[in-house]
Amino acid sequence: MTDATAPETDRSTPPAATRGRGGEILDLVLLPSAAILLALVVGAVIMILSSPLTRGGFNLALPWTAYVALVQGSFGSFDAIVSTMSAATPLVLAGLAVGIGFKAGVFNIGAQGQFLMAGLAAAAMGVATAGLPPVAAIPLAVGAGLLAGAAYGFVPGFLKATTGAHEVVTTIMLNYVAIQFLAWAVSGPLRGENVTFARTETITTAVLPVLFGRDGHLGIAFAAIAVPLLAWLLFRSTLGFEIRTVGANPHAARYAGMRPRAILILTMSLSGMLAGLAGVAEILGKVHHIPAAYSTTVGFDAIAVALLGRSHPVGILFAGILFGAMRAGSGLMQIQAGIPVQMINVLQAVILFFLAADLIVRAVFRLRSSGESASELQTISASYGGGGTA
Amino acid sequence: MRKHPGVAFMAILAALTLVLAACQSSGPDLGLCRPIGDAKAPETPAPTAAAPGSSDLKIGLVTDVGTLDDRNFNQYSWEGALRGAEIIGAAEPSNIVTTASSDYAANIQSFVDQDYNIIVTVGFALGEATLAAATANPDVHFIGVDQFQAGDDFLAGAGLANYESLIFSEAQAGYLAGIVAASLSKSGEVAAIGGSGTIPPVVNYARGYENGAKSVNPDVKVHIKYISDDLGVAFNDPTTGKSFTDQFRQQNAKVDVIFQVAGKTGNGVLQSVEEGKIYGIGVDVDQWASTPESAECIVTSAEKKLTLAVSDGIAAVGGGSPRAGNVSYSATNDGIGLAPFYQFADLITDDIQSKIDAAFDGMAAGSVDPCKPSGLCYAGTADPGT
Numbered sequence: 055m056t057d058a059t060a061p062e063t064d065r066s067t068p069p070a071a072t073r074g075r076g077g078e079i080l081d082l083v084l085l086p087s088a089a090i091l092l093a094l095v096v097g098a099v100i101m102i103l104s105s106p107l108t109r110g111g112f113n114l115a116l117p118w119t120a121y122v123a124l125v126q127g128s129f130g131s132f133d134a135i136v137s138t139m140s141a142a143t144p145l146v147l148a149g150l151a152v153g154i155g156f157k158a159g160v161f162n163i164g165a166q167g168q169f170l171m172a173g174l175a176a177a178a179m180g181v182a183t184a185g186l187p188p189v190a191a192i193p194l195a196v197g198a199g200l201l202a203g204a205a206y207g208f209v210p211g212f213l214k215a216t217t218g219a220h221e222v223v224t225t226i227m228l229n230y231v232a233i234q235f236l237a238w239a240v241s242g243p244l245r246g247e248n249v250t251f252a253r254t255e256t257i258t259t260a261v262l263p264v265l266f267g268r269d270g271h272l273g274i275a276f277a278a279i280a281v282p283l284l285a286w287l288l289f290r291s292t293l294g295f296e297i298r299t300v301g302a303n304p305h306a307a308r309y310a311g312m313r314p315r316a317i318l319i320l321t322m323s324l325s326g327m328l329a330g331l332a333g334v335a336e337i338l339g340k341v342h343h344i345p346a347a348y349s350t351t352v353g354f355d356a357i358a359v360a361l362l363g364r365s366h367p368v369g370i371l372f373a374g375i376l377f378g379a380m381r382a383g384s385g386l387m388q389i390q391a392g393i394p395v396q397m398i399n400v401l402q403a404v405i406l407f408f409l410a411a412d413l414i415v416r417a418v419f420r421l422r423s424s425g426e427s428a429s430e431l432q433t434i435s436a437s438y439g440g441g442g443t444a
Numbered sequence: 445m446r447k448h449p450g451v452a453f454m455a456i457l458a459a460l461t462l463v464l465a466a467c468q469s470s471g472p473d474l475g476l477c478r479p480i481g482d483a484k485a486p487e488t489p490a491p492t493a494a495a496p497g498s499s500d501l502k503i504g505l506v507t508d509v510g511t512l513d514d515r516n517f518n519q520y521s522w523e524g525a526l527r528g529a530e531i532i533g534a535a536e537p538s539n540i541v542t543t544a545s546s547d548y549a550a551n552i553q554s555f556v557d558q559d560y561n562i563i564v565t566v567g568f569a570l571g572e573a574t575l576a577a578a579t580a581n582p583d584v585h586f587i588g589v590d591q592f593q594a595g596d597d598f599l600a601g602a603g604l605a606n607y608e609s610l611i612f613s614e615a616q617a618g619y620l621a622g623i624v625a626a627s628l629s630k631s632g633e634v635a636a637i638g639g640s641g642t643i644p645p646v647v648n649y650a651r652g653y654e655n656g657a658k659s660v661n662p663d664v665k666v667h668i669k670y671i672s673d674d675l676g677v678a679f680n681d682p683t684t685g686k687s688f689t690d691q692f693r694q695q696n697a698k699v700d701v702i703f704q705v706a707g708k709t710g711n712g713v714l715q716s717v718e719e720g721k722i723y724g725i726g727v728d729v730d731q732w733a734s735t736p737e738s739a740e741c742i743v744t745s746a747e748k749k750l751t752l753a754v755s756d757g758i759a760a761v762g763g764g765s766p767r768a769g770n771v772s773y774s775a776t777n778d779g780i781g782l783a784p785f786y787q788f789a790d791l792i793t794d795d796i797q798s799k800i801d802a803a804f805d806g807m808a809a810g811s812v813d814p815c816k817p818s819g820l821c822y823a824g825t826a827d828p829g830t
Contacts, residue, residue, distance in 0.1 A: 127554070137550055144546075230674075237673030241642045241826035250592045251568055252642040252826060268553070340546050345569065346642040346826070347675040349509040349545045381547070385554030388540045389504065394512065395541045 127386030142378025149359030164225025166353025172330025203330015211322025273335025508567030524754025532762025622656025685712025
C-alpha cells in the first residue's frame, strides 16, 4: 500500500463513477425495491395457482394470509424483531464479506467454507477455554474464529495473486474441503465425550451473552458495528480507495503505484474474516456447539444479499435484514398459511432474477437506465476467466 | 500473470474425459428386477378415530433439514402426526420445515408462541433444542423422533415428564435386511450405501445389515459405503445418490443387492439400482410403496414404524397419560420389521423366511444381538465403511 502515490482527490467518490447522484439512488434503492415488489407479486401468483392442489379450489386470499403471517413473524412483536435481527446477523456479515470482494473485483463464493472453518475454530477454542471466565474466553474464541476465517480467505487470495488460479474455482473447491475437514475434526479429535452424535462439547463460558429479548446475542452487535466500520473502510480510507481502484481497473491501479496483488490478498483475507465472523456469531451466539455435519445456506445466501445490497455496506445491511426477516417469519407463515418454506427460496430467487435481468424491471416501472450496469454483476461476468491481476 | 492456456485446456479435457467415461455406462444390467404386476401395498387399518373436534389439542411438527414430502423420515413422522390427530379427534396438525441447523430452536419456539400443546420434533439433531424447549415449557408435550436421552448425555436431565423420545433399533431392522440380502445374492457380494458415517442410525443400519448377512452366509462380502458428510448431500440429494451408486456399481460389478440408508439421497441410490436391474432394499419406510418408480427392483425395506410410534405418542397424550423418557421401538413391540416382498415373494423360500423369523424372535427375546459379531455399531466415531 503506497500511500504516497495515492491521489489526493476526494476519496468518497468511486473511482469509476461517471454517473450522477440520481443514477446511484436508482441503483441502490429503486431497482432493488422494484425487484422485491415484483418478486412478491410473482410469489402471490404462484401461491394462488398452486392453491387448488391442496385446498380444493383457488384461494385468492392465500397470498395475503401468507404475507401477513410473514410480516407478523418477523416484525409483529419484540421477540419477532429480535428473531429477525438474529437471523439477519450472519447474512449481513457474510454479505459484507462477498460485497467487499465485489468491490475489489473478486467473487468470493467461499463464504460458506470460511463460515464453517471459523465456526469450527471458535467452537474448538470455546470448548478449550471452558475453564476461563467469559471475559477471557469470549475474545479468545471469537479471535480464533476470525483468524481461521481470514486464513481460509487468504489461501484463494494468495493463489490468485501468485498463480492466477481463479477465485471462483478455488473458493468453491475450498468449500468442500471445509465441509469434509469439519466432519473429520468433529467426528474425530474434537468430538465431545458425552454426546449421542458427532458434535463438539457444548460451549459454556465462551457463549456470546444474550443482551436483549429471547435471542438477542452479542453477535448482533458485531454486525451492527461491522457495517459502519466497513463503510468507513471502503469510502473514507486509503485502503478502501485502493480496493475500489483495483476492482475498477487493476492495470490503472498498478500504473498509479498501487500493488493490486497485495490488495487482492488483503481483500480476500478480510472477506474471509467477515464470513468467519458470521460463523462465529452463529456458533457462539445461537448453536453453542458445532456438529460434524452443519447444515447452512448462509454462504450462498450471502451472495444474494451482496447483490441485492449492491455491495454497499448499508445496502447489504438492509438486504440482510430483509432475508433475515423472511427466514424468521417463515415459521409463522408455515403455521398460519400452510405455505411451505420453499416459498422463501422462490422469493429470494425471483428477487435475484429481476436484479440480474434489470432491463425487465426498468421496463415494468419505466425507469431510465443509469447508463451503467451494476459493478458487481460486471465482476461476475467479466472476472470469470477474464484474467489475472496484471 | 502469465497464463498457460494449453495446460488449462488439457486439464479440462482430462476432466471431461473422466466425466464422459462415468456417464457412458452405469455398470452391467443383471436383469434381476420384475414388473410389479398387480401387487398392492397392504391397507393400513383405519385408526379407531374419536369424533373430529373432540380434542382441542393443537399439534405441531418441526422437521429436520430437508423437505416434508421426503417419502421418508419427515413424511412418515408427519403421517403419524396426522393419524394421531385423527385418533384423538384433534384439528389437522401444522408443520414447519427446517432449512438450517441454526433454526431448530426458533422453529420449535414458533409453535410454543402459538400455544401448541403437542410438538413433534423429527431427528436426533433437534434433541438439544427440544430438551431446552421442554424444560422451558412444562405445559407443552414434546415428542422427539430418534432423540436418545442417554444417562450422562446432554439430553439427560431428561426425566422430564413432558418429553418423550422415540427410539428405534435400526441395527435390528438392518440385520433382517442383511439376511434377505445374503440369501438372495447370487454372487455373494452385497452392499449398503449410507448417507453419512457420522450419523448413528445410519451406521447401525449398515452394521446390523453386515452382521445379518454374515449370519446366513459367513463368506458373503459386504461393502459399506458412505456418500458425504455434508448433511444436505447425504440425505437430500438424489442426484448425487444416483451418480455415487452408478460409480460404485461400475467398480463392483458383482454386487447384486444394495441396501440404501440415505434418506432422499437414497432414492437416487434406488434409481441406480433400477438401472442396473439388481435387487434394492429400502430403508425406514416401505419404499416399494413410497418410491414406485423403483418398485420393480425393491425386494423389501428395513422399516421403522415411524407412523405408529408418533401416533402412539399423540394418542397417549390425548388419552391423558403422556409417555416420558426413551420409548423404544424394536422387535419386542413390532416397532421395526421388514416390508412385504410383493412380486419377489416366491424368492423368499420357507428356509429364508424361517431364518428371518428366527432372527426376529431372537432379537425380540434378546438372544440375538444385531451388533455382533462385528461389534461395529455406532461407537462414537465416524464409521469409515469398508
